[in-house]
Amino acid sequence: MASRRFMAPVTVSPPTEPGERPLRFRWSLSVRILLLNLIALALTGGSIFYLDSFRERLLSERQEQQERLARTMATSFAATPRGQWAAISEASRTQEQRRVLVFDAAGKPVFDSVDAGQEFRIVDPAKEAWRRHVARFMDRGVDTLVNARRLEDYAPARTPDAHYWQGLGLFADAASITLLAPDRTPLVAAGSRVSPGLHLVTLENARDATRLVRAERGRLAQIVLMALLLSALVSLYLARTIVKPMRQLTRAAVRVQQGRGREVIVPREEGRRDEVGLLARAVSDMTAELRARIDAIETFAADVTHELRNPLASLRSAIETFARVGPEQQRTLIPILRDDVQRLDRLIGDVAEMSRLDAQLTRTPFDSVDLGQLLEDMVRERDRRGEDRGVSIAFARPYKNLATVAGDAGRLERAISNLLDNAVSFSPAGGVVRLGATRVGTEVLVSVEDEGPGVDPGLRAAIFERFATDRPAEAEEGRHSGLGLAIAKTIVERHNGSIEVGAPESGKGARFVIRLPAL
Numbered sequence: 001m002a003s004r005r006f007m008a009p010v011t012v013s014p015p016t017e018p019g020e021r022p023l024r025f026r027w028s029l030s031v032r033i034l035l036l037n038l039i040a041l042a043l044t045g046g047s048i049f050y051l052d053s054f055r056e057r058l059l060s061e062r063q064e065q066q067e068r069l070a071r072t073m074a075t076s077f078a079a080t081p082r083g084q085w086a087a088i089s090e091a092s093r094t095q096e097q098r099r100v101l102v103f104d105a106a107g108k109p110v111f112d113s114v115d116a117g118q119e120f121r122i123v124d125p126a127k128e129a130w131r132r133h134v135a136r137f138m139d140r141g142v143d144t145l146v147n148a149r150r151l152e153d154y155a156p157a158r159t160p161d162a163h164y165w166q167g168l169g170l171f172a173d174a175a176s177i178t179l180l181a182p183d184r185t186p187l188v189a190a191g192s193r194v195s196p197g198l199h200l201v202t203l204e205n206a207r208d209a210t211r212l213v214r215a216e217r218g219r220l221a222q223i224v225l226m227a228l229l230l231s232a233l234v235s236l237y238l239a240r241t242i243v244k245p246m247r248q249l250t251r252a253a254v255r256v257q258q259g260r261g262r263e264v265i266v267p268r269e270e271g272r273r274d275e276v277g278l279l280a281r282a283v284s285d286m287t288a289e290l291r292a293r294i295d296a297i298e299t300f301a302a303d304v305t306h307e308l309r310n311p312l313a314s315l316r317s318a319i320e321t322f323a324r325v326g327p328e329q330q331r332t333l334i335p336i337l338r339d340d341v342q343r344l345d346r347l348i349g350d351v352a353e354m355s356r357l358d359a360q361l362t363r364t365p366f367d368s369v370d371l372g373q374l375l376e377d378m379v380r381e382r383d384r385r386g387e388d389r390g391v392s393i394a395f396a397r398p399y400k401n402l403a404t405v406a407g408d409a410g411r412l413e414r415a416i417s418n419l420l421d422n423a424v425s426f427s428p429a430g431g432v433v434r435l436g437a438t439r440v441g442t443e444v445l446v447s448v449e450d451e452g453p454g455v456d457p458g459l460r461a462a463i464f465e466r467f468a469t470d471r472p473a474e475a476e477e478g479r480h481s482g483l484g485l486a487i488a489k490t491i492v493e494r495h496n497g498s499i500e501v502g503a504p505e506s507g508k509g510a511r512f513v514i515r516l517p518a519l
Contacts, residue, residue: 044224058209063178067176069202071192074193078194098204100200102200107162123182123207135214154181175190177190189204241276245267245276249280253283311343357411367407369404369412374409375395378417394433396435414488428451434447442517444516445515
């Protein structure tokens with residue numbers, strides 16, 4: 001069986017402090033905080049990976065250039081006498097950054113540009129300034145973070161050794177490799193065959209590539225620092241937009257808890273659609289509902305006190321008189337005492353039920369209720385008990401499952417029973433009370449019509465208030481507490497429905513209509 005729970009109607013409280021400008025947000029706090037943290041993180045991570053990709057592309061281009069150069073020089077060496085190789089090597093030099101070696105089939109160097117007076121400089125890191133050490137430390141940190149490709153360390157002492165370059169695979173035609181110098185600058189080496197038995201190796205110190213990577217890293221560091229600064233400023237702003245309303249809510253909650261100020265203004269943050277806005281409106285509605293309930297309890301207590309005085313005064317007067325009169329007058333007082341006791345019993349029972357209705361209905365899970373079957377069983381049981389003083393109840397049974405609502409069957413039965421009791425009490429002897437249930441669109445309507453005097457239009461809203469009555473003076477006071485219609489109204493409203501009273505089509509009597517959401 002399906003079950004459903006409905007919340008109590010929301011009570012709206014004042015929007016915010018007078019003169020305060022509300023902050024408007026559309027994204028939730030979770031999304032904003034996540035995006036804020038991701039911006040700086042994404043820029044940092046993206047810049048690091050971009051640097052690695054930038055360096056790899058740069059080194060790949062340098063290797064391709066070195067391969068082309070090695071093939072060109074090998075072709076030139078093959079077509080030129082050895083005495084002119086130094087001139088060809090000198091023409092290809094760039095600021096003491098390139099060395100050219102040629103090995104014969106036995107691995108003996110037959111040409112070395114350094115021996116020809118062409119300087120090739122490798123920087124000793126121990127002789128550099130501290131800034132270079134910091135730069136190398138950052139280079140190693142970036143390589144570790146991105147798990148960069150590990151480059152082979154260059155061995156300067158083995159430069160004239162043919163086996164060294166052969167082991168690196170450079171004796172194959174158009175082969176290249178990038179080595180790492182002691183100062184962590186890349187050395188790009190390439191090999192090519194000059195002629196059968198002669199192999200050429202070119203070695204270039206690509207210090208400019210390191211400078212380009214470090215310059216790019218500096219620019220990216222500036223961007224990341226700006227992003228971090230912006231992230232910090234936005235974080236402070238975001239913290240303010242969270243902390244300020246939280247403090248306001250805390251102050252308001254403390255004032256409500258301490259009972260200071262009858263109308264504590266809880267900021268509603270109407271423009272915010274995030275968690276703070278939802279919390280502010282929930283606390284505001286809760287505070288307004290709490291105020292309404294406190295007012296209702298105070299009013300209810302005053303009404304109960306007032307209503308209890310009448311039967312108690314009558315009972316006290318009858319008891320005091322009972323002790324001073326004779327047996328004949330005592331027999332006259334006994335029905336009065338009985339009626340006062342019944343009235344007190346009925347009043348106390350209805351007061352107890354009224355006081356716990358809200359709490360019970362809030363906790364009660366709602367089930368699917370076929371009102372047609374419920375009303376049919378209720379009419380049959382009333383006929384069996386003979387409660388209707390000769391008044392007939394005419395019930396038009398709807399089709400099965402046509403008038404189905406979500407609710408608590410016992411409470412709904414009590415609400416409709418109160419309406420029937422009210423209709424019977426106002427109907428003349430032999431009269432007819434008409435009971436019906438039907439579905440109209442998305443609502444189920446339950447109607448109760450009587451043939452009594454009806455309800456004055458000016459009193460139709462007031463009769464649902466506690467202890468309100470439009471009953472004639474000769475009515476049996478012990479049978480009515482003045483809470484029946486108020487109980488019925490409370491039950492119906494806690495089922496997300498409404499109750500109203502008017503006149504039937506005949507114009508005679510009263511017609512009560514309950515509207516409930518249909519399933």
